[in-house]
Structures are given as structure tokens and as C-alpha cells.
Amino acid sequence: MTSQNEQIEIPLSKNKMFLTLLGAIAFVGLGLWFLINPPKSNHWLLGNPTLIFIIGLASILFFGLVAVTIFRKFSDKKPGLIINKQGITDNSSGVSAGLIPWTDIQEIKMSQVMSQKFLMFIVSNPQDYLDKVTNPLKRNAMKMNYKTYGSPISISSNALKTNFDELQKLLEYKMNEYKS
Incomplete structure (x- = not known):
């Protein structure tokens, strides 16, 4: 944090954003796996292919949006x-x-x-x-x-x-x- 002319600026943390981006990409990958090759299970809930598809799709959409947002923030030069x-x-x-x-x-x-x-x-x-x-x-x-x-x-x-x-x-x- 820097203080100048009664103004405090807190910069964006590229390290924190990078780690979050990696996590988001991992969840997009998990979602793709659920869509392409869903895990097999005899469990009454986790063995439901429709539920696995919905979870996979939701994971791709949500974490894909998170990844895009973070990726765009990397080029942002303004303080956080x-x-x-x-x-x-x-x-x-x-x-x-x-x-x-x-x-x-x-x-x-x-x-x-x-x-x-x-x-x-x-x-x-x-x-x-x-x-x-x-x-x-x-x-x-x-x-x-x-x-x-x-x-x-x-x-x-x-x-x-x-x-x-x-x-x-x-x-x-x-x-x-x-x-x-």
C-alpha cells in the first residue's frame, strides 16, 4: 500500500489472481471430464448421469466465467x-x-x-x-x-x-x- 496526497492505493495481486485462475481452470477441466467421460458409480445420487451432466455444465459455465474475468483483470493497470x-x-x-x-x-x-x-x-x-x-x-x-x-x-x-x-x-x- 502506498499513501500519496491523502490517497491510498492497494494494487491487484497478480499472484492471488494467478492461483485463482489455476483453480478455475481445474474446475473447468473437471466439468469437461464430467461431460465427456462421467465417472461411474452405483451411488443413488452420484450415479445419476443427468445430475453429473448438470454439475459438469454448471462447473464449466461458472468457473469458465471466473477464468475469463480473472484473465481480463491481468491486463488491468488500475489499482484494485x-x-x-x-x-x-x-x-x-x-x-x-x-x-x-x-x-x-x-x-x-x-x-x-x-x-x-x-x-x-x-x-x-x-x-x-x-x-x-x-x-x-x-x-x-x-x-x-x-x-x-x-x-x-x-x-x-x-x-x-x-x-x-x-x-x-x-x-x-x-x-x-x-x-x-
Whole structure:
């Protein structure tokens, strides 16, 4: 992290993104295997060829989209996160919200799904963030976040050169500093 003129920039972590890309490619490969040569089983559930086909197809579609998104992020020269007196500019994922002004942020909450931690930004005007998104996949992902967690905006440290605890402390500190 570098601080210059009251601006903190957190770069994207190419190492973390590369490891995630490898994992996504592995799951695409697993999905292809399920479609081309599904494993044989006498198990009542895992032996169901229709279920194996659906799992394989879902794996290819979801993890293929993840792989494409990460691959595109590799050429992105912009910082993953910019924190300044205007707010937080998010460029950390495929569903980044862009500029989130401090005046819009009511609360920053930590959420967790399995072992994955992320920060939810409770904003005063969530529909505005959904309305400005033109990509239907991105909009649907943000709508799902909104319905599930109460906000369309979430940030994790997965693609950033920082860890989750440092990110949470920094953002909460800066929110208190800029909102007071």
C-alpha cells in the first residue's frame, strides 16, 4: 500500500489472481471430464448421469466465467482499490462498484460464506448502484448480493495485495476519519 496526497492505493495481486485462475481452470477441466467421460458409480445420487451432466455444465459455465474475468483483470493497470477523501474506488473484482462516496456509506459489515470473508457496504441508495450497471451478469450478481446481504456492494481481499483483517481495519478507520 502506498499513501500519496491523502490517497491510498492497494494494487491487484497478480499472484492471488494467478492461483485463482489455476483453480478455475481445474474446475473447468473437471466439468469437461464430467461431460465427456462421467465417472461411474452405483451411488443413488452420484450415479445419476443427468445430475453429473448438470454439475459438469454448471462447473464449466461458472468457473469458465471466473477464468475469463480473472484473465481480463491481468491486463488491468488500475489499482484494485483507491481510498481518498471522496470515498472508495473499487476495481478489485468482476463486480466492482466503482466509486462509493463516503456520504453514501452507512455501515461496513463483515460477512462470511464458509471460510471466505468479505466486506459489505451498506449504502443509503443501493438501487442507484444497481441502475448504473449495464452488464446483465454483473447486475444479477449485485442483485443477489443485495437480496442476501442487504447491499449490492461487497469487497474481498482475494485479488488485492493485502489481507482481509488489514483491509477491514483500514476501511473502517478511513470511514470514521472522513465521515467525522
